[in-house]
Amino acid sequence: MIEFENVAHGYGGGPLLSEVTLSLAPGSFHFLTGPSGAGKSTFLKLCYGELAPVAGRIALFGQELDAMSRDDIARLRQRVGVVHQDCQFLDHLPIADNVALPLTVSGRDADPTELRELIAWVGLTGRLKSLPPALSGGERQRAALARAVIMSPDVLLADEPTGNLDWEMSLRLLALLVELNRMGKTIVVATHDLNLIRAAKAQVSARVLRIKDRRLLLAGAEL
Numbered sequence: 001m002i003e004f005e006n007v008a009h010g011y012g013g014g015p016l017l018s019e020v021t022l023s024l025a026p027g028s029f030h031f032l033t034g035p036s037g038a039g040k041s042t043f044l045k046l047c048y049g050e051l052a053p054v055a056g057r058i059a060l061f062g063q064e065l066d067a068m069s070r071d072d073i074a075r076l077r078q079r080v081g082v083v084h085q086d087c088q089f090l091d092h093l094p095i096a097d098n099v100a101l102p103l104t105v106s107g108r109d110a111d112p113t114e115l116r117e118l119i120a121w122v123g124l125t126g127r128l129k130s131l132p133p134a135l136s137g138g139e140r141q142r143a144a145l146a147r148a149v150i151m152s153p154d155v156l157l158a159d160e161p162t163g164n165l166d167w168e169m170s171l172r173l174l175a176l177l178v179e180l181n182r183m184g185k186t187i188v189v190a191t192h193d194l195n196l197i198r199a200a201k202a203q204v205s206a207r208v209l210r211i212k213d214r215r216l217l218l219a220g221a222e223l
């Protein structure tokens with residue numbers, strides 16, 4: 001589903017990631033850990049073609065990204081939902097419209113019933129008409145998750161989705177991610193939160209990738 005072969009990336013000041021080789025199977029659940037600045041967000045951006053590697057090859061859904069045009073990559077990206085670290089919204093649009101935005105910008109209308117069901121799934125029915133600035137951190141993260149899955153992606157990448165949330169809200173978000181995984185979605189979650197990883201491992205067969213010294217390693221069973 002996502003394959004890296006000997007991938008390296010850096011922003012000009014020397015390599016940040018190197019010799020990254022891995023294959024994420026369809027339906028798998030991975031956490032991605034590592035110190036701040038290790039390259040977790042960078043790895044996620046490589047996964048969905050936002051960044052190109054300086055060496056090596058990346059294939060998404062069996063297609064080599066470096067052989068594709070920007071338009072083709074953009075089309076492939078519709079099969080990948082992303083929850084960004086800073087989850088930005090259009091502040092003048094109600095939450096329902098923000099969640100529907102990926103459909104709207106691709107020229108489609110959201111089915112009103114499906115949109116309401118999706119927003120109910122993340123527990124934001126009472127917030128349908130609220131503007132983003134009125135939402136709490138946990139509500140914003142859940143709205144961002146709804147927006148990330150509205151195109152029914154095969155893969156969901158989440159960058160520190162519980163970064164600013166209390167434990168109860170983190171577990172609520174985790175439950176949604178676990179549910180998506182049980183529906184067959186491939187999930188990658190970048191996080192510092194080892195308790196979150198432990199809680200997930202009690203529910204799904206999640207594996208842990210760790211960035212250490214520029215390399216991406218499959219962590220052992222210590223977590």
Ligand SMILES: Nc1ncnc2c1ncn2[C@@H]1O[C@H](COP(=O)(O)OP(=O)(O)OP(=O)(O)O)[C@@H](O)[C@H]1O
Binds near residue numbers: 042
């Ligand atoms: N566009 C960019 N240009 C130059 N340097 C960048 C760019 N984006 C990230 N970096 C640098 O690359 C390094 C890795 O950043 P990245 O955001 O991938 O790390 P991270 O592991 O996700 O960090 P955190 O846990 O703090 O979110 C950092 O030193 C960062 O400053």
